[in-house]
Amino acid sequence: MGILEVKGVNKNFGGLKALQDVNLSVQEGTVHAIIGPNGAGKSTLLNVLVGKLRPDTGSVMFDGKSVLGRKPHEINQMGISRVFQTPEIxxxxxxxxxxxxxxxxxxxxxxxxxxxxxxxxxxxxxxxxxxxxxxxxxxxxxxxxxxxxxxxxxxxxxxxxxxxxQPKLLLLDEPTAGMARADTNNTIDLLKEIKETRPITMAIIEHDMHVVFSLAERITVLAQGTPLVEDTPENIKGHPKVREAYLGEAQV
Amino acid sequence: MLGIGKRDTTILLVVAFMALAAPIILNPFPANSAMAQFNAGYPDLMQRFVIFGIFAIGFNILFGLTGYLSFGHAAFLGAGSYAAVWMFKLLSFNVIPAVLLSIVVAALFSVLIGFISLRRSGIYFSILTLAFAQMSYNLAYSVLTPLTNGETGLQVYTSDPQYLRGEGDPIVTHLFGLEMRAKETLELGPWAFDFSVGYYFCAILMLISFYISIRIFRSPFGLMLRAVKSNNHRLSYTGLNSRPYALTAFIISGAYAGLAGGLLAAMDPLAGAERMQWTASGEVVLMTILGGAGTLIGPVLGAGFIKYCENIFSKINENVLHSWFAALPDGLETGLVWVASKFVGEGWHLTLGLMFMLVVIFLPGGLVEGGQRIGRALRRRRGQDEPGRSAAKEPAE
Known part of the structure; x- marks a missing residue:
């Protein structure tokens, strides 16, 4: 039983199926990356986790309690902190x-x-x-x-x-989006340091494979609103389905 | 001292000194000289300075800290005035119960309006508050006549019960027998200084209000209010609920407005619906922005500045202008007087509008920013500008 359990989550925007039967389990103390090509539903999933969007069906349990129907500040008080794509300060x-x-x-x-x-x-x-x-x-x-x-x-x-x-779960939404390589490396170092010094669970939504493979212990690949595979970085690298989803998009 | 920092204590002491010595400071010209018309040290005007100072200090807690721009705060001013006059009618002319009830009534009223208006932010919030205030204004004129006495305005009649009135109590507003209109005149050669009970009563309440506002500014609560203004989005993702913070700020500023309204009635036991009109709401917005929104001392300065200019400019009429330009040739004089007369007397709002535009364009931080710039320029000239100080722009005081 992970600290974050997403079960059977569906979310439609009109005719668009943004999330289809998403199951995800983030284990306490790990760095879990969620990757996928553009439009895979990564951001929708994140917005469901922080209470900004309500899924049509399914459940999201954090630390044994449901987060559905709670406001963002209530979810934060439960122990989920969020880092935005563009820093919100x-x-x-x-x-x-x-x-x-x-x-x-x-x-x-x-x-x-x-x-x-x-x-x-x-x-x-x-x-x-x-x-x-x-x-x-x-x-x-x-x-x-x-x-x-x-x-x-x-x-x-x-x-x-x-x-x-001191959140129980730190959500990072593309923490290096739009950054120069040097800044990206600094961010990776900072995150590594955090991981080593603090007992923290992190879920990273990321596009940049370099970041993902430097940090993550588990990786879930989303494509077209459904999780394709979930595995360790080593296994993900050579996975044929992932190559297919990313075809030509990144040097996996 | 008093649980506030050194710099804030200095500001408080300066304001206290200015307020307590105002009857002297504001009367720099001898009573019979030609310049006497620029004196502002008479009780009626000084009372306006401090009462509107209270109004603006309260407004600044909402607008300056949270950024919610209310266009309906005159409704609370009016409600405070009506509440105070009712206390005079029902109890006695003592100002204490009147002032207390005016704060309570305005606070309760602002709970209602704030709760609904704060469901929206930005321009929609402003429009909602404006609508509520105009609604109150029109209600006071029409269906609420039994409470407000409609167009005549609410006033105290000899037939009113005044249940708590003692035998020898004065028949004007008073503080335990001390009449508000009572004053001592100190004559020093050609100078005359008026020390009025009413003014000092208002001034002390203004100082207490100012002190409370300093405490709020420096408290964790004040920090949250500034965070609401800065980034409401981040605030909710930091586990804070901005709604009750904004609502509390709204209620506090409503209570301040009620206190100001109660004091207006305590100085002159009359309350009319025009006190709730949108122009009155707009005036407090101007005061706060002109003085410097979000700064401690700005609203007080702005209130004093506007009330002083209003008084001086509206006193000047064409006769005064003719006497000023008398030395010029006839045609030129008539022309100048014609132009200048548009800016004084009834037309002084034109001057106010121009000043407001100039301040907003050139001094977005209001009069306080003007003062800071002068201070910096002086320091630079003395060559004492510490490196890095200007870069590390300090949070508004």
Whole structure:
């Protein structure tokens, strides 16, 4: 029994069958990649997992509880954090404030009327925030406006914001999309480091085979809304069905 | 001090000093001189400064922090005024119950309007609040006449019960016997300074409101409100529910508006529906943006600035203009007066509009940004500009 269990999920958009009978099981503590050519239903699946879309049929269980019908903030409070394709951060706030917010969210839940306390007097929370910034090598940038960061730094910051919540599952939506090779390698290193230092489960949706094979322990291949195969990276590499699905698309 | 940082304490002390010394600071010209018309240190106007200051401080908690632009906050101002006058009619002329009820009524009213309006954001939210306020305005004129006394406006009559009124109580608004209109005049040579009870009552409430707003700005709650403005999407994926945060900010700012409305009635026990009109809602938006939305001191500055200009510009009429340009040749004088008269008196809104445009185009951060730029320029001239400081743009104060 995995930490995330997707069973028999179907999702149609009008006549388009975006997801057909998808079954997926992500084991605790592993890095699980979901790959597939364009239009395979990767993003739809992710949006189902975070509560943005509701599947027509099927069940999604996380940590023994159903996520269906819950709002994104409730699903996050269950322990799923998400990294977006383009980094989503609070661009008007400082880098430190960006990581303070998830710290408060973890301690105080979805809403708390703490209007008469002072952020500066929250000792533990500030320490936690400083620590995570140090972990992602951004401590010296703590007072910068987050909007002024480079794209790579925005990605690191978003990662820090997710990690500081100590999620049980970290969802990454094409974390290297549109990045230069050097930035991609930096991101891979960062993710590897996270994987080594923290007991974290990750599910990565990715296009870039280089990223997938550097990180993943299990790979699910989606094509036309259905999982083709699920296996270890070594077996996936030579799998004929995968070659067929990707024909000419990538150097598998 | 008081649980706020050093810089905030300084700001609070400066505002406190300005507010408490206002009767002196705002009367720089001798009472009989030609410049006396630019004095602003009389109680009626100073009360407006601080009351609208409270209104704008509250509005800034909603608009400045969460970015939700309400075009209907005058509804809460009006509701506060009506509530206060009802307290005068039913209990006594004491202002304390009046002010308290005006806060409570406006807060309850804003729960209702906020709950519905916050289902939408952006322009749709603004339109919803505007619609609710106009609805309140029209209701106050029509079906709610028993509560609002319609066009005449709600006022206190001698036949009103005033159940708590004691034997010797004043028949004007008062604070435990201290009449609001009472004032001491201090004459120093040609100068005259008025110290009025009403003004100090409002000023102290404004300082308390300002202090509360500083606390909110620096609290985790305030941080969440700024996060709502910055990236609502990220906020929900960080496990936070933005709806109750925005609603609480809406209610707080509604309560501030109610307090301002209650104080308007406490200074002059009258309440009319025009207080709820959209122009009044628009005015507080102008004040906040002109002063600097999202900054602590901006709304206070904006409120003072607009109320001062309104007072000065609308006082100037053609006779005054003629006396100013009297030295010029006749044809030129008539021409100049004709042009200038469009900008003063009744037409002062044209001046306000122009100033607003200039500020929005050249100083998007309002008067506060203007002050910061001057400060930076001075520092640079003194050669004390620390490297990296301008790059690390600091979060708005």
């Amino acid at each position: 609070f661009t008007d706030l400082s880098v430190l404030e960006n990581v303070l917010i998830p710290c408060f969210a973890r301690r105080d839940g979805a809403f708390r009327m703490h209007a008469f306390e002072s952020v500066a007097h929250e000792g533990t929370i500030n320490e936690e925030a400083e620590q995570i910034l140090a972990d992602v090598n951004m401590a010296d940038k703590r007072n910068l406006h987050a909007g002024s960061l480079s794209r790579g730094d925005k990605r690191r910051l978003e990662m820090a914001m997710c990690l500081v919540q």
